[in-house]
Amino acid sequence: MAVKESLPAPDELTDEQQEAVEHLLYRLADDEFVVAERYTEWQVRSPTLESDLALANIAQDELGHARLWYDLLEDFGYTESELVWERDPSEWRHSTLVEQPFAEGDWADAIVRSYLYDQAEYIRLEALEESSYPRIRDRIQKIIQEEDYHREHAENWMSRLAEEKQGLERLQTAFDRLFPYALTLFAPTDEDVEDRIDELGLRSDPLDVMREEWLDVVVPFFEDLGVSVDDAELPEQYDVHHSEFDLPEHVGRDQSHTDAWFDLQEEFTHTYQKLDRHEANRIMKDPDEA
Amino acid sequence: MDIEEVKRRAGPREFSPKDDLPEEYRKAATRMIQFHANSEIMGAYLERPFIREAPSLDRKLACSAKVQDEIGHGQLLYRAAESLGLKTRDEMLDELANGEGKFLNCFHYPMESWVETPMIAFFVDGAAMRRQATLKRTSWEPYAHAMDKVCFEEGFHVKHGEAILHELMTGSKKEQEMTQEAFEVWWPRIIQFFGPTNDKSTHHGFASEVGLKQMGNDELRTAFLNAYIPKAEKYGLEIPDEPRIRKNDDGTYEVVEEDLDWDEFFTIAKNDYDGSHQQINGRQKAQEAVDWVREVLDEHEAREFGSTQQQAAD
Numbered sequence: 001m002a003v004k005e006s007l008p009a010p011d012e013l014t015d016e017q018q019e020a021v022e023h024l025l026y027r028l029a030d031d032e033f034v035v036a037e038r039y040t041e042w043q044v045r046s047p048t049l050e051s052d053l054a055l056a057n058i059a060q061d062e063l064g065h066a067r068l069w070y071d072l073l074e075d076f077g078y079t080e081s082e083l084v085w086e087r088d089p090s091e092w093r094h095s096t097l098v099e100q101p102f103a104e105g106d107w108a109d110a111i112v113r114s115y116l117y118d119q120a121e122y123i124r125l126e127a128l129e130e131s132s133y134p135r136i137r138d139r140i141q142k143i144i145q146e147e148d149y150h151r152e153h154a155e156n157w158m159s160r161l162a163e164e165k166q167g168l169e170r171l172q173t174a175f176d177r178l179f180p181y182a183l184t185l186f187a188p189t190d191e192d193v194e195d196r197i198d199e200l201g202l203r204s205d206p207l208d209v210m211r212e213e214w215l216d217v218v219v220p221f222f223e224d225l226g227v228s229v230d231d232a233e234l235p236e237q238y239d240v241h242h243s244e245f246d247l248p249e250h251v252g253r254d255q256s257h258t259d260a261w262f263d264l265q266e267e268f269t270h271t272y273q274k275l276d277r278h279e280a281n282r283i284m285k286d287p288d289e290a
Numbered sequence: 291m292d293i294e295e296v297k298r299r300a301g302p303r304e305f306s307p308k309d310d311l312p313e314e315y316r317k318a319a320t321r322m323i324q325f326h327a328n329s330e331i332m333g334a335y336l337e338r339p340f341i342r343e344a345p346s347l348d349r350k351l352a353c354s355a356k357v358q359d360e361i362g363h364g365q366l367l368y369r370a371a372e373s374l375g376l377k378t379r380d381e382m383l384d385e386l387a388n389g390e391g392k393f394l395n396c397f398h399y400p401m402e403s404w405v406e407t408p409m410i411a412f413f414v415d416g417a418a419m420r421r422q423a424t425l426k427r428t429s430w431e432p433y434a435h436a437m438d439k440v441c442f443e444e445g446f447h448v449k450h451g452e453a454i455l456h457e458l459m460t461g462s463k464k465e466q467e468m469t470q471e472a473f474e475v476w477w478p479r480i481i482q483f484f485g486p487t488n489d490k491s492t493h494h495g496f497a498s499e500v501g502l503k504q505m506g507n508d509e510l511r512t513a514f515l516n517a518y519i520p521k522a523e524k525y526g527l528e529i530p531d532e533p534r535i536r537k538n539d540d541g542t543y544e545v546v547e548e549d550l551d552w553d554e555f556f557t558i559a560k561n562d563y564d565g566s567h568q569q570i571n572g573r574q575k576a577q578e579a580v581d582w583v584r585e586v587l588d589e590h591e592a593r594e595f596g597s598t599q600q601q602a603a604d
Binding site for chain 1 (some may be wrong): 335340344345348349350352354362404573579582589592593
């Protein structure tokens with residue numbers, strides 16, 4: 001796809017352009033924030049000290065990315081408080097994959113989730129490398145580099161777990177539960193706005209193309225490990241829109257969420273609420289200055 | 291080497307795994323380093339809920355990084371303890387899970403509110419840093435070496451704790467009051483961190499003689515109070531009336547022992563306080579929930595090892 005003409009600076013966008021950029025950024029930022037929030041549950045609970053350190057690293061990378069994407073939303077005048085701490089939970093746009101709670105000790109869930117997520121993440125970041133929005137384009141390289149390590153981490157763990165009967169069974173269970181939610185990673189926030197995102201060249205591949213690409217990577221990988229995907233409801237090839245059958249009841253992208261999300265949101269805003277805070281204090285340099 | 295020679299040679303970073311050291315030294319060093327490593331893990335366990343509670347993105351990142359650092363310190367310290375040849379890391383982690391492993395008094399008290407976080411990250415870590423700085427000169431070289439990295443990172447933790455305290459004490463009146471209340475609860479525990487004065491503990495004497503310990507508890511407590519009473523006051527915290535702290539003519543402070551609850555302290559030392567049970571059992575449950583993963587890893591290793599053996603035979 002040819003590179004589209006670059007969009008102007010944040011304060012010079014038309015309302016329609018700005019809406020498209022915002023939708024795209026909420027997809028990115030909310031996913032990264034919530035997936036990280038869940039990963040941190042493994043801190044001081046992982047199977048070994050080494051895996052504890054590794055997952056903490058990944059959580060911090062994702063939080064750092066969330067911070068970079070929220071910062072671009074701040075270009076439109078929003079504050080961190082409005083974006084994270086005071087936003088109504090029913091307005092968030094992350095995929096319902098990342099909000100799912102972990103059952104205690106279900107390390108296979110953490111690994112399968114991160115595998116499904118990180119593969120999708122890599123594909124969508126690649127589709128942003130030539131984004132027509134310079135502020136997004138400029139931040140991709142740093143993020144993509146870190147994602148390489150995340151995919152390697154998940155793949156190594158999956159291979160090791162799959163070698164033993166117990167591990168394979170756990171992977172299968174996690175796959176069966178998570179896969180429908182993972183499909184929501186590619187669901188539209190709003191069909192019209194998603195079309196506009198593509199038309200404006202904000203990303204180089206539309207959602208259904210990325211989903212096909214993702215399926216072509218993850219399905220053979222699971223099958224090679226011995227995890228059956230037969231029961232998974234795979235979307236029909238080249239089906240432009242997701243049919244109702246493919247997706248779970250709550251998609252996330254369209255702001256519908258599972259109960260677990262509302263509990264999680266209450267927990268992470270607890271201190272902010274309890275202390276009657278009205279702003280979130282910054283301690284690190286602004287990403288544009290760093 | 292006999293114990294007399296150990297005492298004669300005892301100096302900073304004097305002994306390493308190359309030395310043939312008596313059992314008595316190895317035991318004392320293992321006990322001390324294992325305690326330290328356990329404390330890193332239990333400190334991390336205590337603080338982990340506050341990654342979620344942190345009220346800003348930057349602070350959440352910092353909290354996650356701090357907990358990760360503590361686990362990293364645990365990893366380093368267990369390695370330093372393992373190098374004495376008496377216990378493996380898995381044995382030490384199992385002892386911690388089943389309630390035999392000992393750790394710092396302050397990590398036996400569950401935390402409920404964000405306003406308590408600087409009590410650990412500023413005061414307790416600040417106290418720990420005093421002790422740790424002296425351990426760069428401990429006689430077991432792997433321990434001293436671990437302290438280089440630990441002390442470097444602890445410096446950041448104390449700054450992090452201090453920044454949270456500053457934020458709270460310059461925040462709303464409500465925040466300031468809540469922080470003062472938390473401080474009053476934690477202050478005696480923080481002072482007890484250094485143990486009773488004129489500690490008659492038998493471990494202490496021997497550990498000093500063989501160069502494992504570099505400074506006594508009394509000296510460390512005094513140094514801590516000298517530095518931290520002014521800091522607490524600077525941030526607007528009021529030092530509670532009890533325990534009474536007397537200021538000596540030379541400007542140093544002295545704590546009135548009897549104002550502190552030593553029954554509680556010694557109950558904690560036996561892992562028998564309510565909070566001890568809560569913290570130890572909570573972590574044990576988490577460790578057991580992922581037993582299956584470690585089993586898979588062991589099977590994986592056995593298989594890899596087996597095949598390597600076979601290759602070698604070929």
